[in-house]
Amino acid sequence: MxxxxxxxxxxxxxxxxxxxxxxxxxxxxxxxxxxxxxxxxxxxxxxxxxxxxxxxxxxxxxxxxxxxxxxxxxxxxxxxxxxxxxxxxxxxxxxxxxxxxxxxxxxxxxxxxxAAPPPVWSKTRATECEICEREIPLTYHHLIPRQVHAKVLKKGWHPQAMLNSVAWLCRPCHSAVHQVASNEVLARSFYTVELLLEREDIQKWRKYAAKQRWGVRRG
Structure with a gap:
């Protein structure tokens, strides 16, 4: 049992x-x-x-x-x-x-x-995670992480108008993104969902995550 x-x-x-x-x-x-x-x-x-x-x-x-x-x-x-x-x-x-x-x-x-803070539903503008496409609670991922905004502007990697770009990701996918690359690498090279999905490690994670039922153990 x-x-x-x-x-x-x-x-x-x-x-x-x-x-x-x-x-x-x-x-x-x-x-x-x-x-x-x-x-x-x-x-x-x-x-x-x-x-x-x-x-x-x-x-x-x-x-x-x-x-x-x-x-x-x-x-x-x-x-x-x-x-x-x-x-x-x-x-x-x-x-x-x-x-x-x-x-x-x-x-x-x-x-x-x-133990992460629950999503702020009033600000959630999507119903599916943009990586695994599951309809589960979402968080917003800053595609250009806030911790490196000053460096991004100083180096001229992106215009200021792009700094608040976000993707709506479930917590597991959000964590997966931050695990595969540093904030600086994310900001410089993977600043859109499309670019993230070109990574082989994210593709492998996506295949796994998409089959997981939220909150239910696979029997």
């Missing part, structure tokens, strides 16, 4: 965080990044780890963010050895320490997403 906690939206967010980390690994083949294979792989890994996580992590939300422990201080002693064994056998990690380091990074991504 499935753990009821694994049917929550948080479980889906965690699984997506694992998928993004997997796709970010160098040397991942097309077969390994196939959306169906990736879904099976991350579903298995997430199911192995999820019950071992403390409830404040599994129940992370924007409202409960103050109760979520720091990832670096989080004990992972209860994580099944099968998690590390799987990552090692797939060449993702060299040993158990590397596997747990991979997991901490994925958990940090998960907590950032799960």
């Amino acid at each position: 499935e753990d009821a906690d694994s049917l929550t939206p948080q479980f889906t967010v965690f699984k997506d965080a694992l998928a993004r980390r997997f796709l970010a690994q160098p040397g991942i083949t097309d077969a390994e990044s196939d959306s169906s294979a990736l879904d099976d792989y991350t579903s298995y890994l997430a199911s192995e780890v999820w019950p071992s996580l403390p409830s404040p992590v599994r129940e992370a939300t924007y409202e409960s963010r103050a109760n979520v422990p720091d990832v670096e201080s989080l004990s992972l002693d209860a994580v099944p050895a099968s998690f590390a064994d799987t990552l090692i056998s797939c060449g993702i990690a060299d040993d158990s320490d590397a596997a747990l380091s991979f997991l901490r990074k994925a958990l940090a991504d998960y907590i950032a997403d799960a």
Whole structure:
């Protein structure tokens, strides 16, 4: 019988965080990044780890963010050895320490997403994510990240009128975009949705994300 906690939206967010980390690994083949294979792989890994996580992590939300422990201080002693064994056998990690380091990074991504502020619906002007095309809660992504606006103008990369261009993305896709490139690279080279979708890593992520049902664990 499935753990009821694994049917929550948080479980889906965690699984997506694992998928993004997997796709970010160098040397991942097309077969390994196939959306169906990736879904099976991350579903298995997430199911192995999820019950071992403390409830404040599994129940992370924007409202409960103050109760979520720091990832670096989080004990992972209860994580099944099968998690590390799987990552090692797939060449993702060299040993158990590397596997747990991979997991901490994925958990940090998960907590950032799960505890992110909810979307401001009054300002949401789209019904589908512009990357995965799912009808789920959306956030707005500044195509030219605000942190580098001053540099963009100084270098003359774009006119000021372009600085407030946004794309409407679901939280997992929004996180995926920021994971594949720095703010400066996004501003200079990937400042439209069309340019983002030309990236192979975003294409692979899109194929995976488009098949995920929001808040429902794949049986």
